Amino acid sequence: MKKKNELPACPVATSVSLIGGKWKLMIIRNLRNRPWRFNELQRDLEGISQKVLTDSLRQMIDDGLVYRNDYHENPPKVYYGLTDLGKEMMPIIDALADFGNYYKTIVD
Amino acid sequence: MKKKNELPACPVATSVSLIGGKWKLMIIRNLRNRPWRFNELQRDLEGISQKVLTDSLRQMIDDGLVYRNDYHENPPKVYYGLTDLGKEMMPIIDALADFGNYYKTIVD
DNA sequence: CGGGATCCAACAGGATACTG
DNA sequence: CAGTATCCTGTTGGATCCCG
Numbered sequence: 001m002k003k004k005n006e007l008p009a010c011p012v013a014t015s016v017s018l019i020g021g022k023w024k025l026m027i028i029r030n031l032r033n034r035p036w037r038f039n040e041l042q043r044d045l046e047g048i049s050q051k052v053l054t055d056s057l058r059q060m061i062d063d064g065l066v067y068r069n070d071y072h073e074n075p076p077k078v079y080y081g082l083t084d085l086g087k088e089m090m091p092i093i094d095a096l097a098d099f100g101n102y103y104k105t106i107v108d
Numbered sequence: 109m110k111k112k113n114e115l116p117a118c119p120v121a122t123s124v125s126l127i128g129g130k131w132k133l134m135i136i137r138n139l140r141n142r143p144w145r146f147n148e149l150q151r152d153l154e155g156i157s158q159k160v161l162t163d164s165l166r167q168m169i170d171d172g173l174v175y176r177n178d179y180h181e182n183p184p185k186v187y188y189g190l191t192d193l194g195k196e197m198m199p200i201i202d203a204l205a206d207f208g209n210y211y212k213t214i215v216d
Numbered sequence: 217c218g219g220g221a222t223c224c225a226a227c228a229g230g231a232t233a234c235t236g
Numbered sequence: 237c238a239g240t241a242t243c244c245t246g247t248t249g250g251a252t253c254c255c256g
Contacts, residue, residue, distance in 0.1 A: 007215070011208025012133050012201060018211070022229070025120050038238050049230050054239065064215070076236085076237045085214060092207055093120060095200045100119025103126070106172070106193060107115070130249070146218050157250050162219065184217045184256090220255075227248080235240075 015092065018063050021056050023048050028065070028086060029093050035069065035081035065089065123200065126171050129164050131156050136173070136194060137201050143177065143189035173197065 007014050019025050026045055030036055036044075042053050057080055060066040065086035071077040082089075115122050127133050134153055138144055144152075150161050165188055168174040173194035179185040190197075 007212065010134065010137075011205045011212065012137055014208035014211055015204040016130075016133060022124075025124060026118065029118075029120060042238095047230095050239075051231090051241090052229055055229090070238095074236090074237090076239080078238060085211070088207060088210060092200065092203045095203045096123040097119045099196060099200055100122035102196060103122055103193070104115065104119065155250095158219075159221095159251085160249055163249085178218095182217090182256090184219080186218060218256100220253105222252085222254105223250105224252105225248105225250080228246090230245080231243085233240105233242085236238095 018060075018065065019089070019092070021052075021059070023052060024056050024060060025093060025096065027053075027056060027060070028082065028089055031066065031080060031082045031086070032090065032093075035079035038078055038080070041080065060086070126168075126173065127197070127200075129160075129167070131160060132164050132168060133201060133204065135161075135164060135168070136190065136197055137205075139174065139188060139190045139194070140198065140201075143187035146186055146188070149188065168194070 008017060019028070023045060027041065030041060030044060038053070038057075042048060042050055045053070057066060057068070061068055064083060067081055067083050069079040069081065071079075116125060127136070131153060135149065138149060138152060146161070146165075150156060150158055153161070165174060165176070169176055172191060175189055175191050177187040177189065179187075
């Protein structure tokens with residue numbers, strides 16, 4: 001988990017630093033209702049490379065938004081899910097989705 | 109203004125494509141209550157280069173979030189403000205600020 | 217004051233190959 | 237299945253100089 005002194009002064013910028021990646025918000029949206037497996041996520045997020053998915057998940061785990069549940073089985077079985085803190089992001093996802101939908105009704 | 113067919117399919121991604129820059133959300137936050145002048149913005153957003161401020165403003169104008177009001181005076185006098193569409197972003201800014209503040213109370 | 221025009225560094229993200 | 241390890245490329249953003 002990051003320390004306070006690494007965070008931007010502005011709370012808005014703090015949030016942006018946590019979800020700034022190209023795919024992080026989409027990942028959170030997917031994890032909303034249940035934990036997902038690695039390949040399951042990659043298949044659903046069409047276009048994401050597995051390096052970027054790995055990096056994103058690791059950062060979000062580090063930031064406390066996502067947990068990783070490794071069953072230590074063979075073949076490997078790992079689930080990713082939202083922590084309680086991660087679930088606090090949902091109002092942001094909803095606000096973004098609302099605006100995105102509204103925007104599409106406006107343009108052209 | 110962008111065309112629909114240039115927009116991502118996911119509404120969340122649409123929003124992100126509009127505010128994805130490093131400074132755009134901070135600019136919107138500043139323009140919340142009144143129009144600002146160019147240098148006024150640059151002074152307040154400590155660290156932003158004028159190229160990035162110019163680019164960001166132009167993109168946001170293009171996306172319909174910000175308007176530009178040129179008084180055509182000498183010396184130049186130009187104000188930037190939020191359009192009605194831009195004001196619809198405020199719930200997102202608020203949600204991000206809320207989460208940012210909450211996050212700071214959680215970490216360490 | 218409000219930019220335009222360049223040039224450059226940093227980094228995020230993508231492609232590919234390989235592994236326990 | 238769930239990654240690691242490289243390598244490479246495009247885009248962002250920053251620095252500097254100039255202008256009406």
